[in-house]
Amino acid sequence: MENKVLTVCPYCGSGCQMNLIVEEGKIVGAEPADGRTNEGNLCLKGHYGWDFLNDPQILTARIRKPMIRKSGTLAEVSWEEAIQYTAEKLTAIKEKYGPDAIMGTGSARGPGNEANYVMQKFMRAVIGTNNVDHCARVCHGPSVAGLTYSLGDGAMSNSIPEIEDTDLLFIFGYNAAVTHPIVARRIVRAKQKGATIIVIDPRKTESARIADTWLPLKGGTNMALVNAFGHVLIAEELYDKQYVEKYVEGFAEYKATVQKYTPEYAESITGVQAAEIRKVMRQYASANKAMILYGMGVCQFAQAVDVVKGLASLALLTGNLGRPGVGIGPVRGQNNVQGSCDMGALPNVYPGYQSVTDDKIRKKFEKAWGVSLPRKVGYRITEIPHLVLKEDKVKAYYIFGEDPVQSDPNASEVRETLDKLEFVIVQDIFMNKTALHADVIFPATSWGEHDGVYSSADRGFQQIRKAIEPPGEAKPDWQIISELATAMGYPMSYRNTEEIWDEMRGLTPSFAGASYRKMEEQGSVQWPCPSEDHPGTPYLYEGNRFTTSSGKGQLFASEWRAPQEQPDQEYPLSLSTVREVGHYSVRTMTGNCRALSQLSDEPGFIQMSQADASSLGIEDGQLVHVVSRRGRVLARAQISNRVKTGATYMTYHFWIGACNELTGDYLDPVSKTPEYKYCAIRIEKIADQLRAEQQVQQEYEALRAQMHVEARPV
Amino acid sequence: MNNVLPSPFVIAEAGKCIGCKACELACFAVHNDHNGVVAAVGTVTVPVIPRLHVVRTESFTLPVQCRQCENAPCAEACPVQAIRREEGTMVIHEESCIGCKGCAMACPFGAISLNKAFSNGKVVPQIQLKERQHNAMVRSAKVIAYKCDLCRTRDHKDGAMGNVPACVEVCPVGALSLVHPDTSVSRSRTAAAMRL
Numbered sequence: 001m002e003n004k005v006l007t008v009c010p011y012c013g014s015g016c017q018m019n020l021i022v023e024e025g026k027i028v029g030a031e032p033a034d035g036r037t038n039e040g041n042l043c044l045k046g047h048y049g050w051d052f053l054n055d056p057q058i059l060t061a062r063i064r065k066p067m068i069r070k071s072g073t074l075a076e077v078s079w080e081e082a083i084q085y086t087a088e089k090l091t092a093i094k095e096k097y098g099p100d101a102i103m104g105t106g107s108a109r110g111p112g113n114e115a116n117y118v119m120q121k122f123m124r125a126v127i128g129t130n131n132v133d134h135c136a137r138v139c140h141g142p143s144v145a146g147l148t149y150s151l152g153d154g155a156m157s158n159s160i161p162e163i164e165d166t167d168l169l170f171i172f173g174y175n176a177a178v179t180h181p182i183v184a185r186r187i188v189r190a191k192q193k194g195a196t197i198i199v200i201d202p203r204k205t206e207s208a209r210i211a212d213t214w215l216p217l218k219g220g221t222n223m224a225l226v227n228a229f230g231h232v233l234i235a236e237e238l239y240d241k242q243y244v245e246k247y248v249e250g251f252a253e254y255k256a257t258v259q260k261y262t263p264e265y266a267e268s269i270t271g272v273q274a275a276e277i278r279k280v281m282r283q284y285a286s287a288n289k290a291m292i293l294y295g296m297g298v299c300q301f302a303q304a305v306d307v308v309k310g311l312a313s314l315a316l317l318t319g320n321l322g323r324p325g326v327g328i329g330p331v332r333g334q335n336n337v338q339g340s341c342d343m344g345a346l347p348n349v350y351p352g353y354q355s356v357t358d359d360k361i362r363k364k365f366e367k368a369w370g371v372s373l374p375r376k377v378g379y380r381i382t383e384i385p386h387l388v389l390k391e392d393k394v395k396a397y398y399i400f401g402e403d404p405v406q407s408d409p410n411a412s413e414v415r416e417t418l419d420k421l422e423f424v425i426v427q428d429i430f431m432n433k434t435a436l437h438a439d440v441i442f443p444a445t446s447w448g449e450h451d452g453v454y455s456s457a458d459r460g461f462q463q464i465r466k467a468i469e470p471p472g473e474a475k476p477d478w479q480i481i482s483e484l485a486t487a488m489g490y491p492m493s494y495r496n497t498e499e500i501w502d503e504m505r506g507l508t509p510s511f512a513g514a515s516y517r518k519m520e521e522q523g524s525v526q527w528p529c530p531s532e533d534h535p536g537t538p539y540l541y542e543g544n545r546f547t548t549s550s551g552k553g554q555l556f557a558s559e560w561r562a563p564q565e566q567p568d569q570e571y572p573l574s575l576s577t578v579r580e581v582g583h584y585s586v587r588t589m590t591g592n593c594r595a596l597s598q599l600s601d602e603p604g605f606i607q608m609s610q611a612d613a614s615s616l617g618i619e620d621g622q623l624v625h626v627v628s629r630r631g632r633v634l635a636r637a638q639i640s641n642r643v644k645t646g647a648t649y650m651t652y653h654f655w656i657g658a659c660n661e662l663t664g665d666y667l668d669p670v671s672k673t674p675e676y677k678y679c680a681i682r683i684e685k686i687a688d689q690l691r692a693e694q695q696v697q698q699e700y701e702a703l704r705a706q707m708h709v710e711a712r713p714v
Numbered sequence: 715m716n717n718v719l720p721s722p723f724v725i726a727e728a729g730k731c732i733g734c735k736a737c738e739l740a741c742f743a744v745h746n747d748h749n750g751v752v753a754a755v756g757t758v759t760v761p762v763i764p765r766l767h768v769v770r771t772e773s774f775t776l777p778v779q780c781r782q783c784e785n786a787p788c789a790e791a792c793p794v795q796a797i798r799r800e801e802g803t804m805v806i807h808e809e810s811c812i813g814c815k816g817c818a819m820a821c822p823f824g825a826i827s828l829n830k831a832f833s834n835g836k837v838v839p840q841i842q843l844k845e846r847q848h849n850a851m852v853r854s855a856k857v858i859a860y861k862c863d864l865c866r867t868r869d870h871k872d873g874a875m876g877n878v879p880a881c882v883e884v885c886p887v888g889a890l891s892l893v894h895p896d897t898s899v900s901r902s903r904t905a906a907a908m909r910l
Contacts, residue, residue: 041886042736044740048743178734181732181734185732185886188730188732189887206775209773595743
């Protein structure tokens with residue numbers, strides 16, 4: 001019997017709705033549904049990315065039973081033993097070192113909003129710390145910080161469907177064709193409907209290819225260019241004086257800072273021609289409706305929050321907010337990274353971005369949860385290596401649906417951190433590199449095996465639904481956390497996700513009206529949705545009322561700072577980490593889908609210019625060594641005439657060609673987001689290609705064995 | 715009927731293509747039903763062999779595929795007549811193909827590629843030809859030519875439109891279309907006449 005289950009795709013923040021086709025308890029296919037953002041379309045991950053649920057064990061194996069490390073090796077145990085053991089260990093660590101010695105993560109991937117709500121509640125109410133954070137930190141953390149400062153809400157101001165109805169798209173450091181194909185569809189449609197497309201990116205992306213103007217800036221010079229944009233808007237009096245007077249603050253300071261960033265000065269830093277800078281700002285300012293979209297090319301620098309604020313300032317100066325088809329869009333990378341932020345899996349806020357330092361709000365949560373809550377802002381995940389290795393402050397780490405060894409910068413330091421910690425809990429669906437360092441492993445259910453709600457990048461709550469039974473003894477994340485809380489003396493029992501969702505809504509005014517029933521009826525509910533009779537909010541700041549404390553938009557500019565590690569004689573090339581369309585995040589999911597892994601597999605690629613390849617004597621497809629001050633990996637050369645000479649790019653999905661063995665852990669001072677987009681490397685040619693190919697095969701086999709994949713030929 | 719009815723073909727628009735390769739995978743899945751690709755169990759041991767290929771140059775990104783040429787140079791080049799026109803589609807008869815590469819060389823679009831033949835997820839071996847592998851003589855793999863067949867063997871959902879190939883159906887940006895030259899030409903003719 002064929003059965004169709006309506007759900008939301010687990011890849012990227014586009015929030016595409018789809019039907020899973022289930023036959024005899026197995027998923028056999030997927031087809032697009034008519035969702036608000038995808039309108040009956042899916043990309044290749046949506047179409048073919050469900051196969052990991054069949055556990056084909058290509059890269060890793062599903063975790064089926066709880067495990068405890070006993071005399072060095074992970075041994076399968078009963079749930080009862082695993083929960084009891086963990087509860088005792090955490091309680092002992094809390095008593096000995098205090099609650100702030102324990103760190104926890106949210107998960108921006110499969111688990112869903114309810115599990116994240118329960119996790120942050122566990123850390124705050126049961127452990128007694130605000131030490132909860134998640135991978136938004138290494139992603140759009142700067143957007144949350146920057147946009148909250150500038151406009152009030154750290155999310156896309158406008159909706160994905162509005163992209164195609166704007167007059168001008170201003171795309172900065174955002175490669176939609178690779179990261180969000182279904183958003184790229186809107187960009188293509190905007191172009192066809194006559195919108196002007198301006199793309200700022202060091203690489204010639206697909207958007208750059210179809211753009212009216214492409215500004216190929218030098219990597220690491222964003223702030224200089226954004227300041228020059230502001231300079232032109234003011235110097236040429238292109239900005240909307242009335243709008244600024246009525247709705248915006250900080251003009252004088254802003255003007256003073258951007259004063260020296262003339263287009264000519266910016267050209268000397270960015271390599272973008274002064275005339276082009278002037279041209280695009282004249283176009284941006286004169287468009288009736290202009291929308292900014294940006295991505296990791298803005299956020300993954302040590303100067304990221306400043307640039308986010310700078311981009312928001314351009315929208316504020318030109319009055320491009322508070323209407324349909326305008327605004328600023330940080331397009332969120334992971335399927336539920338918006339949601340895990342929404343649910344307060346962040347060290348400074350409860351659900352709905354309610355501050356932990358606000359006494360009135362804290363009292364509300366204390367009353368609801370029946371405990372006193374910590375008032376100190378917690379640690380961020382990117383600070384953990386330093387806090388463990390240098391300051392000895394964190395002793396236990398509860399890692400829920402994340403793989404920091406693969407996803408965080410400077411992997412060898414992350415491994416050292418995990419090994420030094422007294423107690424590491426990993427809760428996941430697949431064995432991963434982080435799980436190798438765990439003391440306890442909890443097997444969780446996957447997307448497709450549980451219910452819940454995801455938040456799409458444009459603030460849309462949408463329901464995910466269970467289609468098949470989980471393997472082995474895997475349990476839903478919220479259930480595992482609840483059992484652990486109960487074992488630690490704080491009883492938590494929920495019958496289903498709706499009960500959790502309703503508790504969360506009752507405490508969060510901006511999500512209060514987004515009931516399961518409304519989601520069911522409307523398909524999607526965009527926050528804010530304050531009451532039962534409210535349909536949700538497609539675009540923010542109607543009437544130009546901002547949600548900042550003064551109610552006005554805040555202009556901000558800052559001096560440009562160069563990236564921390566510059567190429568030199570020993571490491572002459574720059575490296576930026578990027579993504580590829582057929583794979584997702586740390587690749588535990590897509591790397592275990594047969595069709596997707598066939599399309600692109602280990603060891604992964606390093607993109608370089610023809611000139612750099614020629615000078616090193618490297619041919620397309622050859623294996624090379626990539627070396628930085630922190631590590632050395634194998635990767636396959638991909639020669640492209642779409643990248644600048646001197647710049648290289650590696651995707652972060654691959655485990656052998658793991659670019660995060662190379663990246664540095666320089667952080668943005670505000671959001672603590674690492675500078676993935678810039679470090680110095682060198683490439684070494686390998687003379688014996690045959691041997692290198694064998695080495696890749698051997699490393700792959702060794703990895704798979706570590707990941708509990710049953711022995712069988714590849 | 716006296717008029718020649720030209721064959722339909724699939725073509726892509728570079729102005730829309732985002733290079734996502736959804737078309738390549740859809741093509742692979744449709745043509746590998748017999749290899750267990752779309753089935754839920756088993757392990758795929760066959761490589762992804764799409765019959766259209768996304769090409770990315772500095773200024774272009776788009777998939778390239780067979781034009782179903784009326785005077786097909788591939789068929790002319792085939793010494794064993796393995797390429798035949800069937801219901802308006804140029805079809806390679808895999809069982810007859812000798813892997814001579816003549817069609818691939820003759821195709822001006824590079825739309826034909828040679829690869830190992832697979833059946834039930836396993837390489838199809840030659841009957842006689844052997845080669846040395848790890849100091850043992852093993853039967854060589856049969857190699858055949860692959861190209862777009864407009865998904866002629868697929869169960870089509872959309873009967874009214876005629877056959878909608880998988881790549882056209884899956885493309886999220888609508889960059890691919892199945893062109894019926896007769897209707898397209900007559901539409902252009904009408905449009906031109908209106909301008910006169």
